[in-house]
Amino acid sequence: MILFYLFLFAIFLIKAPSFYYLPGNSSVFFSSHTFAKEIILLVFILTIISKFKDFIKTVLKARSALILVFAYLFCHSLSFINAINTDLFLKSYHNIFVGTIIFVLALYYSRILFKKGIIYSYLILTVSTLLFLEVFFFLFPDLFLSLAKNFIQWELLSAYIVNFERRRFTLDLNLEIFAPILLSMLFLQGKLQKYIRTRLISATLIALVFMTFISNFRSKAIALAFSLVLFFTVSLRQQIKKITIPLVAIFVISILALSTSRSLFGFNIVDRFLLHRYEDTQPVKNRIKAMSHSIELFRLYPVTGVGLGNYILYNDSPSICSYYVTKNYQKTYWKLVAYSPHNIFFQTLSETGFLGTASFVLLMGFFLVRDSRYLKYSKVTLITGLVIASWTIIVYCLFNPSYSLFVFGWFWFLRGLIEGVYENIASA
Numbered sequence: 001m002i003l004f005y006l007f008l009f010a011i012f013l014i015k016a017p018s019f020y021y022l023p024g025n026s027s028v029f030f031s032s033h034t035f036a037k038e039i040i041l042l043v044f045i046l047t048i049i050s051k052f053k054d055f056i057k058t059v060l061k062a063r064s065a066l067i068l069v070f071a072y073l074f075c076h077s078l079s080f081i082n083a084i085n086t087d088l089f090l091k092s093y094h095n096i097f098v099g100t101i102i103f104v105l106a107l108y109y110s111r112i113l114f115k116k117g118i119i120y121s122y123l124i125l126t127v128s129t130l131l132f133l134e135v136f137f138f139l140f141p142d143l144f145l146s147l148a149k150n151f152i153q154w155e156l157l158s159a160y161i162v163n164f165e166r167r168r169f170t171l172d173l174n175l176e177i178f179a180p181i182l183l184s185m186l187f188l189q190g191k192l193q194k195y196i197r198t199r200l201i202s203a204t205l206i207a208l209v210f211m212t213f214i215s216n217f218r219s220k221a222i223a224l225a226f227s228l229v230l231f232f233t234v235s236l237r238q239q240i241k242k243i244t245i246p247l248v249a250i251f252v253i254s255i256l257a258l259s260t261s262r263s264l265f266g267f268n269i270v271d272r273f274l275l276h277r278y279e280d281t282q283p284v285k286n287r288i289k290a291m292s293h294s295i296e297l298f299r300l301y302p303v304t305g306v307g308l309g310n311y312i313l314y315n316d317s318p319s320i321c322s323y324y325v326t327k328n329y330q331k332t333y334w335k336l337v338a339y340s341p342h343n344i345f346f347q348t349l350s351e352t353g354f355l356g357t358a359s360f361v362l363l364m365g366f367f368l369v370r371d372s373r374y375l376k377y378s379k380v381t382l383i384t385g386l387v388i389a390s391w392t393i394i395v396y397c398l399f400n401p402s403y404s405l406f407v408f409g410w411f412w413f414l415r416g417l418i419e420g421v422y423e424n425i426a427s428a
Helices: 002-015 032-050 052-082 086-113 115-139 141-148 154-165 175-187 198-214 218-236 240-265 269-274 278-300 328-338 344-377 382-397 405-422
Strands: none
Touching (some): 002 086, 002 115, 002 405, 032 086, 052 405, 086 115, 086 405, 115 175, 141 154, 175 218, 218 240, 218 382, 240 269, 269 278, 278 344, 344 382
16 A cells, blocks of 8 residues: 555656755756656556566556557657657656556556545545645745745746746646546535535635636636536536536636736736737747648658657747747746647657657547547546546647646546546446
8 A cells, every 4th residue: 555655646746846855956856756757666666576466467457558558658769760869858758658657557556546535535635735836826926936946846937937927827737637527526426425525626626717717828728618518518418407506606707717817917818819919929820830840840750750859959940929038037938838839749740750649649549439438328427527637638738748747647647547447447
């Protein structure tokens, strides 16, 4: 059980903002995300050593998914052939490698996580803790940033400062993935009362929706809208009465958040979608340009791409917005932006070519077919929320970089749990 709880602790760490855990040391090797990856690798090795036969027997129940996952890993490995910068390749590749390990460990430990309501407590504790950080940042941004500068990883801190200057309040935690999970818990409130109070779930959901719409981040709003529409579409044909109150509450909170944003900042997320201002239109133009550039790179290196992480080496003429380039943290932020075309499919296409893209599409297609069948024929359960949450991460990655475990690590975690239930390793 110690290995199990270490694994959960590591999964929480990769979802939280990365921080330096040694005072005065700003090396990435002493960051919480690096520490989490080390824990995951250690848990993987010790699990195999201590429970080899049981581990192999259990994970092989999902052999179809495993074959596709490791084919995905292998095809991405081949992109090393054209990689000019080995360090950039390894920086991206090690995240994919650790991601596949997270998938396997989640698959194996899913049977424990679903026992005695552990998963409900873990998910609520995770989202409420991270949501508290986002609320704190929104209410006391100056205090948060003054405290964060001493321990938050510099790349993240730079993004937070730039976003704050542009009146966009988010810690890039993509908490929208928890919306369908919380809604699933509300549908199961009779079953969950001995584990979690309904009021806590409702309050967390309301706060999450409010923070999404007041953040002024379009991709967060799109991700939330996707998760809510899909969840209510699935549940509508099963339990119409149960969705009425959550639906009305979400609508009211959304209007309140939009009104608050307009009152505080002079604009809201709807205004950003209308593209009236330069700083709203320029990111869209940059993304379109990046997608076109990705296609050009694919034409140059069609089989294995330019190499994982090497997109930035060919991105030598980005359209830099005027508000990015004067201060160190703004320059750091722009370098991060330039690392990726901000779309998981175009990034995969340019960096891994046909082989990497084909393996990714096949893997996503496999998950999609199984999920569609489950959502169509099964009642609303926690798995309903987990399935929609995993696809919400994909939707988020259509508009944002996806190379780090901070963004994509929970996709592997959720998919491992889902496959565990599909293969009867665990019972939801």
